[in-house]
Amino acid sequence: MAAPKKGRRSPGGQGRPGRVLAFILIAMVALTGGMFASGHTTPRLGIDLAGGTSFTLEAKNQPGKPNAITTTNMNTAVGIIERRVNGLGVSESEVQTQGKKHIIVNIPKGMNAKQAREQVGTTAQLAFRPVLMAAPSGKLPEPTPSASTGGKDKGDKDKKDKPSGTPSASSGSTPSATPSGKHTQGRAVTEALKAPQAPKPTPTPTPSGSSSGDLQKQFATLDCSTPAARSDAAKAADRAKATDNVVVCDKDGQEKMLLGPVGVEGVDVTEAKAALDTQRATGWQVQLKFNGSGAKKFADITGKLAAKAPPQNRFAIVMDGESVSAPQLSAAIPGGSAEISGNFTQSSAQDLANILSYGALPLSFDIVNETTVSAALGGEQLRAGLIAGAIGLALVIIYLVAYYRGLALVALASLACSAVLTYTIMVLLGPAIGFALNLPAVCGAIVAIGITADSFIVYFERIRDEIRDGRTLRPAVERAWPRARRTILVSDFVSFLAAAVLFIVTVGKVQGFAFTLGLTTLLDVVVVFLFTKPLMTILARRKFFASGHPWSGLDPKRLGVKPPLRSSRRRPSASADPKEA
Structure with missing residues (x-):
């Protein structure tokens, strides 16, 4: 009795796609609930979007060390100050040299600027x-x-004063x-x-x-x-x-x-x-x-x-x-x-x-300037970026609907799932690790739309190739998955590797782009495996898609399948479709 059940398991390793789909939906609900429970419903913004505080530190020679201001000591001081600021939980801060004896420290709005100033100035x-x-x-x-x-x-x-013999909490x-x-x-x-x-x-x-x-x-x-x-x-x-x-x-x-x-x-x-x-x-x-x-x-x-x-x-x-x-x-x-x-x-x-940990700097510094950075310019750039992203997303949707028709619903649902996961994780990473969203990070999220859509297209084209070879939809969905899965993993691995290298070798705002690109690449794998594939398996059992409706995106005529192959389902013959056997 166990043999037939085992035989119904799909080649893709998802014998019960409904359970897999329920799992990722529960994860989405849990992340959304955690976002509201934490009291944070919007991502933390970087200094270019939310404004913040900028300090200018001037190096000075120490007594008895008239030639201490060197490039090496300045770079060492930048590293120590950056770790000191990040030790406060401040992310997306910028610490960089300016000229031979100045260091610029930018701290995003929403952080404890007074506390950061004390530790930055304590040099x-x-x-x-x-x-x-x-x-x-x-x-x-x-x-x-x-x-x-x-x-x-x-x-x-x-x-x-202390009858109990223990120190007071004063x-x-x-x-x-x-x-x-x-x-x-x-x-x-x-x-x-x-x-x-x-x-x-x-x-x-x-x-x-x-x-x-x-x-x-x-x-x-x-x-x-x-x-x-x-x-x-x-x-x-x-x-x-x-x-x-x-x-x-x-x-x-x-x-x-x-x-x-x-x-x-x-x-x-x-x-x-x-x-x-x-x-x-x-x-x-x-x-x-x-x-x-x-x-x-x-x-x-x-x-x-x-x-x-x-x-x-x-x-x-x-x-x-x-x-x-x-x-x-x-x-x-x-x-x-x-x-x-x-x-x-x-x-x-x-x-x-x-x-x-970070108190002993090779140089002494004075805070010679402290200014508040406005987010007005960053807000205008963000609006321009979001408009560009919306136009690009609209063009992607138009292309999907015109070319894939009914399959476009799968792609759009997968994009919506990816968007929910990306947004909730970004919000939760703010209080967790101090992640702040800046303009390059927004750019990385927009680029990820193309990466995610590309994964769906790879899978859809594999399915259509299997139908062109004469298979019905259900076996085509399962046989196309191993080949599409391998292509998707290789493509996402290359994107993630590029994001990881970029994150390691760069500093400041560029790291925000690399972090967002790497995060969305990982989420693309999660969505394709746990949402797109099981959703396609379920839809392949529906008559609208399985019968090759003209608006399903899987119409055999539009795919160039010869008519005898469509009638092979009514008169099964071993010689008519050897691949199916």
């Missing part, structure tokens, strides 16, 4: 410095003999740094220092150009709550040498710190990423790795700091003269791997990971 050196003193923002009273950061009052304050909470695979939450030092009090003097190396007393006075009088004071402190710290002590503010202006000489340079960080700790359920953390020399220096400095009392058991990660994080240590961290954990959100953990 000075990254360094790890030990914390010598720490206090909340604001001026401190004059030191008194009884003032101390580690006495009984401090312990009472800790008990009053901006003053201090993350902790631990070896990879171990975790120590640690207490929030800055919570204990929120009440104004004099810092405990700590013997520190005297920096060149100023005295220890001057730095302590600067530390006591610094008020990080004002942007002007933070800017002045950052510029002074940025001008300091690696062997100098510096006074800095944290990036939120909530804490000020007196820091020692640089312990580890930012260039020693080889990898940094944000990760969710699912094993110990400690939330988001930043995992970082150092190179060989950096691992040794990091192990030495963490071993020394871990043996000290708060706040000197902390190290600050300094960027552009500001502390972006200042975790505390509980033990030495050997091996070149560490975790920074604490009250991180996903966004703050990713921001810190980006800074650690």
